[in-house]
Amino acid sequence: MSRVDDDDDLTGPTGELPAHWLADLARVDGPSAEYAPPRTDAERLLATIWQEVLGVDRVGIDDDYFELGGDSVHAIVVVARAQERGCHLEPDQLLAGRTVRVVAARAAPVPAGYDTEATDTDGEHPLTALQQGMLYHAVGGSTPGAYVVQVSCRLTGDLDHTAFDDAWQAVFDANPVLRTVVTWRGGASARQRVVAGLRMPLRLLDHRGMEPSDREQSFAHLLDSDRQDGFDLETGPLMRLTVVAEREREHRCVWTYHHLILDGWSQQLVLRDVFDCYRRLRAGKPPSPRRRPPFLDYLDPLRDTVREGDGFWARRFADLTQATRIAGPGCVDGQVTTSGRPITELTVPAPVAGTLTDLAGAYGITAAAVVHAAWALLLGLRTGTWDTVHGVTLAGRPPHLPGVTESIGMFVNTLPLRVSTSPEATVLDWLHDVQARLSEVRQRQHDALSDIERQVGLAHGTGLFDSIVVVENYPTWIGAGDEVAGLRVDRLSVVVEEGYPLVLEYAPGTEPVLRARFDDRRLDRPTVDGILAVLAVTISAAVTDPGQRLAALAGTAHAAWDRSREDQRQALRDGAAHRLGTTRRRTVSGIGVDADA
Structure with a gap:
């Protein structure tokens, strides 16, 4: 690392001090610095967003982002909410600036020209880069369960089967991406499309009459066969749900989907929406699932971010x-x-x-x-x-x-x-x-x-x-030990094969x-x-x-x-010694010789 001499130029190409130096100047009094309220619209906006995302009561313009509990996970959400409210900044600017004072000074208005109107989900659409790789492995001679994600848990409480099924179907109907199938035959490039009217497969199994050991063995077999069943990518649907009744107030739930349609971040959003719909249905209200921005709306903007032919990777390697x-x-x-x-x-x-x-x-x-x-x-x-x-x-x-x-x-x-x-x-x-x-x-x-x-x-x-x-970089809404809509969630497991x-x-x-x-x-x-x-x-x-x-x-x-x-x-040595001792005792006992002789 090069040394900065006293007479070196300390400013960037725009004459500004580097963000981390500005942040240090803003934090001269440390975490105990006196509260400084926001002064400008940009500072007020960012302070409000930090309060929402970080769950704190008050944010001053010199409070340190990391000391408030922020990290790279929260940064994605902070920047996205700022963007939605007309303030453009990058995650790196937030992590480097670290205070509302510095970050607001470097933020800019959202550039004009981005079309936020929903696109038509009919027709065919290209795959993303990772979807293409997954498809290659999933159909290139691999077994049917490749890239199948299986989420299982135990639900303890009074589960209303009808309301639970209806909640899942409501979320399935509300999100076109969950009704996506993939086609690639005839030498054409692989495409994804949404199938109207597709129903999510839902089944209920009753294992209440089984002995506990038989239930566990049967459930393990269910998980294995469910993975091996895989999905027909061309006809869909690419997700399904199985609920197993094991006791009067105890169920096992298995949600299985193909990784082509959902990532870990989306998994949490789906679960949140399902339990929100279930809670409303139990209260006698319509499910009313959230209206979320369709994934297909982002395919063109995502492709626009790809910079082909600039030689970056060739230089890096x-x-x-x-x-x-x-x-x-x-x-x-x-x-x-x-x-x-x-x-x-x-x-x-x-x-x-x-x-x-x-x-x-x-x-x-x-x-x-x-x-x-x-x-x-x-x-x-x-x-x-x-x-x-x-x-x-x-x-x-x-x-x-x-x-x-x-x-x-x-x-x-x-x-x-x-x-x-x-x-x-x-x-x-x-x-x-x-x-x-x-x-x-x-x-x-x-x-x-x-x-x-x-x-x-x-x-x-x-x-x-x-x-x-994989550094978990998405907000977690539901986890083991949580109680949601009157149901306690435990024995949570996620099985996925990434290749x-x-x-x-x-x-x-x-x-x-x-x-x-x-x-x-x-x-x-x-x-x-x-x-x-x-x-x-x-x-x-x-x-x-x-x-x-x-x-x-x-x-x-x-x-x-x-x-x-x-x-x-x-x-290994201890295990071998134990096995050898056991074998000797069995041998001596088998020929009728007193082991103490």
């Missing part, structure tokens, strides 16, 4: 010599299989979560940057290089498009993140660099991965990477969770458990001492990996 892979050989002929993937998770201790928040407040480093950086470092230890590539999953919802955060559809995309590390760099400088790389990728979030791999020329049909990191042998997830919160879904034919559970443990150690060490050299952090991670491997070997 110009001197990369190899792809980054950590798993064993993949499926034959590129086939994506659908056996239920094991999931393992680890809770990040609360003190580490607090330190992450402190790091964001002090330096503007997001949790996403820390998690991606830590995984890049572990990839380097696993593959023996300081230059790695892994996949980053992006929301794909440009905040400048009005209503985009309230739309239901498949916006998400996965793109490559290249992280080059220097052992002599400080961890803080490295985290800033990774965050800048993430920002660059977000600016390209609608580019097609297949086009990128062709430009780079290293994938050779197997991809630039075989691991992806990668290792998917790492980070769920933020007061006690964040690291989660791994993996292909156990290519990675064994002890290895994945070790990856999560070492990743947690690396994150903790990075945020606890961001001033240390990267070489020191790598040494900490390496030592943690060695401990994990030794723990695995000891567990």
Whole structure:
């Protein structure tokens, strides 16, 4: 990192101080600074939006965004709401500016010319970049359950079956994207279209007469067969619901849909609308589902954000010599299989979560940057290089498009993140660099991965990477332990096959969770458990001492990996000794010899 001398020019090309310096000046008194009320229309607007999104009673123009509880997840919603109310800014401006004073000074009016009128949902429409990739794997010889998402939970309470079914059908009818099918025959490009009058398949099974052990076995079989059934993409519908009555006030619910039509953000919106409709129906009112902006309205604006032929990816990967892979050989002929993937998770201790928040407040480093950086470092230890590539999953919802955060559809995309590390760099400088790389990728979030791999020329049909990191970047409306419309939700599970042998997830919160879904034919559970443990150690060490050299952090991670491997070997030795002892006792008993003789 270059040093700034006293006589260097401290202004940007427009003569303005960099946003993070302005933010520092605005926070000279720290979090205890006296409340300063908004003075301009832009400041009043942003302060109101921050109050709404962050759930705080009052926001002054010098209050720090991170100290108020903001993060990159909230930033998408803040920017989208500002856009809808005539104030244009980018998420990076919000994260860098950090105060209403600074952000409002850099905001601009929404550009004229964007047509917010709904487009006709009739006819055929092109697929997004990620939809094209999913379709390729889903129909290219793969088993029927590829890219099938299965959400299951237990509902405890007095479930009104008729109202519950009607609520689901009302939401299904209200959102054209849920009635989407895909066609691709005859050599033509794949297209998606909405089918009018399509009904959502709903079924009720009664398992109340079964023994508890039989119920569990039957439900496990139901989940497996439901995944394997898959969907007929050309005829639809591409979602269905199964409700299983297990006791008088206890039901299991299985909502299954194809990933082509919904992302994780949309999943939460659908669930919110369903339970809102159910609550109204139980009160004797019409379901009245929300009128949400149709996904198809955004296809043309999303394509407009793609910048083809500018050579960005070729430059970014110009001197990369190899792809980054950590798993064993993949499926034959590129086939994506659908056996239920094991999931393992680890809770990040609360003190580490607090330190992450402190790091964001002090330096503007997001949790996403820390998690991606830590995984890049572990990839380097696993593959023996300081230059790695892994996949980053992006929301794909440009905040400048009005209503985009309230739309239901498949916006998400996965793109490559290249992280080059220097052992002599400080961890803080490295985290800033990774965050800048993430920002660059977000600016390209609608580019097609297949086009990128062709430009780079290293994938050779197997991809630039075989691991992806998902930082949950959508507002969560319903979760395990919640009570909604008189029903308690627990035993919540989401099963999805993304086509990668290792998917790492980070769920933020007061006690964040690291989660791994993996292909156990290519990675064994002890290895994945070790990856999560070492990743947690690396994150903790990075945020606890961001001033240390990267070489020191790598040494900490390496030592943690060695401990994990030794723990695995000891567990194997203990298991073998136990089995040997059991075998000896059985043998002695079998030939009638006194074991104490």
